[in-house]
Amino acid sequence: MIGALIAKQRAKAQFAARARGDIDQFLAAWTDDAALTFPGEPPWGGTHRGKAKIRKWFERFYERFPQAHFTAENIFVSNPLALTANNEVAVEWSATFGGRAERDRGVVVAKIRNGKAVNLTEYFFQPPRDPMA
Structure with a gap:
């Protein structure tokens, strides 16, 4: 239970x-x-490996969407009894992108090893229009 609480707080x-x-x-x-x-x-799809490439992706994203705002709606932990810093975490989120009135939604699934994210997969249900073209 403690591991799940820590994982949720970190998320x-x-x-x-x-x-x-x-x-x-x-x-x-x-x-x-x-x-x-x-x-x-x-247009922004695929796999980006290494913190430097991931940083570049997020810098480009925030250049295009400086007013993007993400909110964690629900957080799920695959092993709530884990006592280590290894787990899988899924976060259902909503987001707004600048002047658009509607909220976009998605889920990110993260594999955590030794307290750090090693693999994240992000699923947009209604992505913003062509954000990375």
Whole structure:
């Protein structure tokens, strides 16, 4: 139970950093060789490996959407009894992108090893129009 509480608190802190566009704090919880994947064929899709490439992706994203704001709606932990810093966490989120009135939604699934994200897969249900073209 303690491991699940810690994992949820860390996920909330990650989303708070993401909501502020604080890439440094956001990436501090990732391993240097982490992978970020956007499945499907959106213009920003594919797998980005390594913290430097992931940083570049987020910098480009926030250049295009400086007013993007993400909110963690629900946080799920695969092993609530884990006593170590290894787990899988899924966060259902909503987001606004600048002047658009509607909220977009998605889920990010993270594999955490030794307290750091090693693999994240982000699923957008209604992605913003062509954000990375």
